[in-house]
Amino acid sequence: MMLFLLAAGWMLTYANRTVLYPLLAIIAADYSLSSADVGMLTSSYFFTYLLLQVPAGILGDRLGMRRVLLWTYAVAAVGAIGLGLVIGNYPAMIFCMALHGLGAGGFYPSSFGMMMQKVLPHKRAFSSSLIGIGMALGLLAGMTASGSLYEIYRDIRVPILLLALPSILMFCLFYRYLPDTAAAPSAKWSQYKAILLDFDLWRINLTTFTALYGFWVAVTWGPTFLKVERGFSLGASGFFTGLIAVSAIPASMFWGRMADRIGRKKVALFVLPASALVLMLLSLLEGHYVLVGLLVLFGMLSNTAFVPSMLAWSADIVEKRHPGLTGASVGIFNGSIMLSAVVAPVVSGFLRDQTGSLGPALTAASLLMLGGTLLLLTIPVVNPRNR
Numbered sequence: 413m414m415l416f417l418l419a420a421g422w423m424l425t426y427a428n429r430t431v432l433y434p435l436l437a438i439i440a441a442d443y444s445l446s447s448a449d450v451g452m453l454t455s456s457y458f459f460t461y462l463l464l465q466v467p468a469g470i471l472g473d474r475l476g477m478r479r480v481l482l483w484t485y486a487v488a489a490v491g492a493i494g495l496g497l498v499i500g501n502y503p504a505m506i507f508c509m510a511l512h513g514l515g516a517g518g519f520y521p522s523s524f525g526m527m528m529q530k531v532l533p534h535k536r537a538f539s540s541s542l543i544g545i546g547m548a549l550g551l552l553a554g555m556t557a558s559g560s561l562y563e564i565y566r567d568i569r570v571p572i573l574l575l576a577l578p579s580i581l582m583f584c585l586f587y588r589y590l591p592d593t594a595a596a597p598s599a600k601w602s603q604y605k606a607i608l609l610d611f612d613l614w615r616i617n618l619t620t621f622t623a624l625y626g627f628w629v630a631v632t633w634g635p636t637f638l639k640v641e642r643g644f645s646l647g648a649s650g651f652f653t654g655l656i657a658v659s660a661i662p663a664s665m666f667w668g669r670m671a672d673r674i675g676r677k678k679v680a681l682f683v684l685p686a687s688a689l690v691l692m693l694l695s696l697l698e699g700h701y702v703l704v705g706l707l708v709l710f711g712m713l714s715n716t717a718f719v720p721s722m723l724a725w726s727a728d729i730v731e732k733r734h735p736g737l738t739g740a741s742v743g744i745f746n747g748s749i750m751l752s753a754v755v756a757p758v759v760s761g762f763l764r765d766q767t768g769s770l771g772p773a774l775t776a777a778s779l780l781m782l783g784g785t786l787l788l789l790t791i792p793v794v795n796p797r798n799r
Contacts, residue, residue: 520742525593534672
């Protein structure tokens, strides 16, 4: 039940986030905004998302994950619903996206921290992948519903509100059914200092940052790339970019199980360079069927295929070296990797403004991911303690 609820919560959170992506070009045209301006709209979400990662993780360790999860999910719901009500007012849109991001930022360490506390080490990567299925379904729902509903109603508010309002029901289900989690004794500063200075954890974080950078370039600007540069319709561009999420569902379960069985590093060393190559090909090739196939393949190798292995790898280290700091470690991990979601939309928008194409942005992302693969080679394997 816990994993199902957490997956459902992330499904709605991702849908509320990604519903805006297929509409970026329309928002830019309707309100005379540049590509960098609309990129900043999505980056405002991730800026506040990052701010709450570590504080929420620490509070989860001290007060209990369930309590922090409920508070932060309520904030995220208010921001998502508010966004649908203020469309057309750019500063207000920035504020609501930032508020939504603030709540979602606290939801991540509390939800995954709860999972890490309740799940045995040899099932962590697979359990992470199950929660990731919710993220994938939410990405698909946001991408697919956005363009289709807009083409029917010609009102940007409709898809945003229709996907945001169910968050109220989700909060009620969390309150009723999520299990309580024990709070840990207050950690000393020396313990937080130790986890912040753990070089192995930072190499995991940085490697995952490169993988997520490529993913957010593809997801944020994919619909615009397919529509403007490859001739897809608005609805089709959102739908086909959403195929990244469809293929990620079975793939994430497969890679999560493999990471638990054969090792986190072996899986990561295959997945990361393979996804970089697919992203490079996406920027170079033009046939519609080829592009759709590449998007499906990218979904099988990107975010939800790679992150569960790295999150479980990080948890293995924390449990052995820094017990009692699960929430803080998850907050640091996600705060580090999701910085990519702040940087990628703006940098990619800037490259598009300068070159007139998103091809260079996709190429730059793939090269960064290959650099992450080299760093991945240097990270040691740590066997978790059995419980």
